[in-house]
Amino acid sequence: SGLLGGVGIDRYVTVNIQGIKSLVDALGGITINVPKDMKYTDESQHLYIDLKAGKQNLNGEQIVQYLLYRHDDLGDIGRVQRQQLLMRAFVEQEVNVGLLSRLPKILSVIQSHLDTNLSIEELVALAGFATKTDRAGVQMLMVPGRFSDSKDYKASFWLPDQDAIETLMAKHFDFGQNTWQIENADSTFLKVAIQDSTGDPSAVEDFANTLSRAGYRNVQVYKAWPEPLEVTTLIAQDGDVKGAEAIRQFLGFGDVLVESTGSLQSDVTIRLGQDWLSKKNQSGGEFKSF
Template identity: 25%
Template sequence: MRYERTQRNKKKKRIRWSGVFFLLFLLIGALAVYSYFQYRAGVSDSAKTAEQNKQEYEFNGKRDRNGATNILLLGSDARGKEKSRADTIMIASYNPDKGTYKLTSIMRDTYISIPGYGDNKINAAFALGGPELLRQTIKENFDIDLQYYAIVDFEGFVRVVDEAFPDGVEVNVEKRMSENIGVTLEPGLQKLDGKHLLGYVRFRHDAVGDFGRVERQQSVIKEVGKQFASFQTLPKLPKLVGVVMPFVNTNMDTGDILFMGKGFLSKDNCNIDTMRIPVEGSYENQRVEGAGAILAINLEENRQALQEFLAK
């Protein structure tokens, strides 16, 4: 009798576990279907206005030696013009082992050696050889490996902000801004929609110029990251990726983007550490014939600072 009861109990346990696994399978399947249709809905919303004929680029990147995934982020409003210079140059770094997210802005007037072309502003590398030459330039000067690239059309920034934050993103605008940004911003704490937020991060026509713009860009990215988490945006993530992807030229798979985004939004404390190249006290403002105003940097000091920042 005891043996029979034992066998019956084992059978019941097997049945219960089978039911649990079946429910988990259904749940995972439902999430996958939901994510797919949300992603396709986002793509459909943006496909009508996005640039459809994206230029294909060679990119021979590899994983960082510290185990991080480094992405070359480029912002441009050139609308497909082949010889455009990168308006914004950033390195986004994600280390899954450490759970860290880092963002480095490289000032576009940084004057360094471009392989095969001599000394020039770093943003000229994109015009001369696309993201691959810019990758080589960063590797040669700073000894940092980049695995992926993403060229973001500014319209994509506007669309994803409006989709994620229908009421706008709260920003304290420090001064009146209007020149060459397509909108007029008055000073004060306010919520900005995508178009006005783009104008805010692009403004550079004041005494601090591009330095102020880089500071605003990093500040907005950090704030948007915090608001993503606080608004519990994880269920929206597939659609948000779908909304922005038609405006992004990248060699990254959609699955990789969703994986990194999910990791960020799932963290209890979503921090993005930031730095700027050149670092404070390591450069001089100069003028060079043929290049105009440039930032002449102490290359060794900046190389060391960037490597230490990404290795932490």
């Protein structure tokens, strides 16, 4: 891949939008948290989107609406984030008797809509591996970059950041750069965004102060996460697993996930869960790292 600095791509998988619709229906729907009401009509494209906010089980047609919606602050990048959230939902789909009974239909969908150079044996092996992999073991990355402005193009584009791409490739594929400097970077310089899911403004303020006292110099509060979380999640937004893990080790709680669903202005986005409130209460209101 020229965009990724020349790294070789040995295998590929592509699936069209009809394939996603059919796969979701074959699975019996997918549970997704729709962050806000999504309503849009485009007669010229026969595109009709009408979804209500909230956590719900969506069928194939509704999932396509969820993926195609672009009328939010992030436009096409918002679509990329929702694609990753859908992939995460696929990974976390519970394997039960009902799902196993649908396997023939699922396999039929895959054969009809999947384009890949993986052999049947490799697909079966990967499927078996996926069932044994926990959520933290699935990592999703987005090409680093920025939105174009009027000086670049009249239309809006996502412009790749080649330096950031080189760093990403070195971190995740041991490709290109000397990784020593990356491995030993000072994590306190990370840009950290906080997303609240607790509904407690004082908890967010206390958490931000805790990070500041620990030496984190660039902490901001981002828009609240719409779904209440039991466990705090640290999102390695640009794939900086070591940076996110350093914060998790300081805190003594939380899960680290590699995906690009957090703040675009952050290296790590932290979604506060109920476990933060529990830790605060256990320490009498004055948090100490565990």
